[in-house]
Structures are given as C-alpha cells and as structure tokens.
Amino acid sequence: MTRHLLKAEIHCHLEGAAPPDLTRAQAQKYGVDVSSILDENGYVWSDFSAFLVCYDAVASLFRTADDYAKLTESYLAELAAVNTIYSEIIVSPDHGDRIGLGADAYLAGVCDGIHAAREATGIEARIIVTGERHFGPERVIAAAQYAARARNPLVTGFNMAGEERMGRVADYARAFDIARDAGLGLTIHAGEVCGASSVRDALDVVRPSRIGHGVRAIEDTALVERLAELGTVLEVCPGSNIALKVFPDFDSHSLRALKAAGVRVCLNSDDPPFFRTSLAREYEIASSAMGFSDAEINGMTRTAIEAAFVDEATRVRLLSRLDAETGDDGRKPA
C-alpha cells in the first residue's frame, strides 16, 4: 500500500483532472446532456480522437472564473486527501480566451482555487502555462508572451502540449526563449506519441530541465545516456501511457529501465479521470504492478520536488517535510 506515502506531481492538465462528479454538477448547472461522454464509471471514450472530443466536452462545462476556482480547489483537495504535498497544474490561458472568459479571468480563477486549497489543506501548488502545439507557432509564442507578462507568482513554468506530430520543435523555439528570459521553468511534451527523435529535438532546441513523458527515449541507448548525464527529469505518467497504448502493459513500460539507467524520473497522473487513474493509483501501480520499493518511490517524489518550478525556500520546506517522513537525510540517492 502506498496511501501513506507523501506524494508530489508536476504533470497534470487542469481540465483533464475534472472529477466526474463535479463535471456532472456543472452539466446540470448549464443544462448540458453529458450522457454520451460520462456514465456511472466515469468518462467514456474509445480511441484518441474520441478522447479529445470527450476532453473538450468536459472542458466546455467550466465557463467562469468561479468554475475554474472550484475545479482547481476540488482537484487539489483530492490530492491533499492522499498525502500530496505539491502539485503543478498545466493550464492554457488560450482556452480561457477561446471560451470567451478571457485569459486573465481564467487564470484568476485557478489562482483562487490554489489559495483556497492551500488554506484548507496546506497543499502547495504552482501553475505551468502551456501552448498547444497543434494551434501553430504563433499561438504558442502568444502563450509564452502571456505567461511572461503575467508576472504572477504562481505561474512558474512554461510547457508545450498538444499534437506532437505537428511541425518541428525548432518552429516553436522562440516561445521557449521568451519563457526562459522571463525566468520561467521549461518543460515540453515529447517522446510519448513520437519516438526518441522528438526527445532529442526537445533537448537540442529547448534545453528544458524536464520533459513531459519522454518515455520513448528508451528506443535510443545514446539518448538515454544523454538524459542521465544532463539530469533531465522525465515526468512519467504510466497510467496515461497504457490507456493511450504507448506501451501494451505495465510490464513493458520503460519507467524501470530508464530509472535503472540513471535517468531522473517521477510519477504523474496527466489527465487522471480520463484514464481511470489518479495520482494515488499511479503510486500504487509503481508499487504493485512495477515492483518499486517504498524507498524507490520516495526517491521519485524527491525528484519531483527537486525538479519543481518553485522558489528555493518552498523547495527546502517541501524536501524537509519529505525527509522527516521518510527518515532520509536527503543526501543519498534513493
């Protein structure tokens, strides 16, 4: 059992974390029929395109700053209830614009939710602004400019999500330069849908400290060595990878091999209820399906906090909380 272990995650998409019960309540509030995408077991989709339709339908039920505050607070409360001390939430201000709410109100709602959750549970959280790759370089650059301009203390990172097969990473380099110059931490989705070359491109062009997924780096031994040498952290989301068939099963998932090769890895939930998972389940999978010991799992939690886009005072506080719990002096690699 891993329930008692302290947890942290640095890769979860806000709209992708919407608890089904909250979605049901939102659908009622706005008079929307969600029977085709939501049943008593949760969200319903069959393949990747149906997943995107379902995701958009759920996202469309959050329309006001208050809706976003409620969504953020309920997800963080759920995390805190399973001993999570830190979370980074990936948000798209573009989405706020597209639904007519506006990026500022969207972000303000998320911040309100973070403050409310921290007040109620003590959980610490930060926001990663993401550009959506499939909307093209202009939109991704605009997202980076927005994040840089926001000067919001809770916005600490920049990411690029969306369709990995769209364009070359180089087309998006400027967005990452803008974010880097603004002092934001950098991470990028790669090595999930596309293979090792997408991870190599990300390292060459973006030079991020972290990569979202990156699990297909395993296809290239030299690349695995390079990741280990650089200390790049892979935000691994095993349940998501199996749901989207990146690997056929947990036995063939690359997490263990990557870790054994010295790559820094941590556990994350991605879009949890859409993949019938949760951060708690990801920890449980790491333990029971992948055979990691509690010490190895605590080591991955430590990696998540070490790689977190937070100020050093917060990082030190989170690490000492973890060390107090694990009896670790923090010096030996787990």
Ligand SMILES: [Zn+2]
């Ligand atoms: Zn993701």
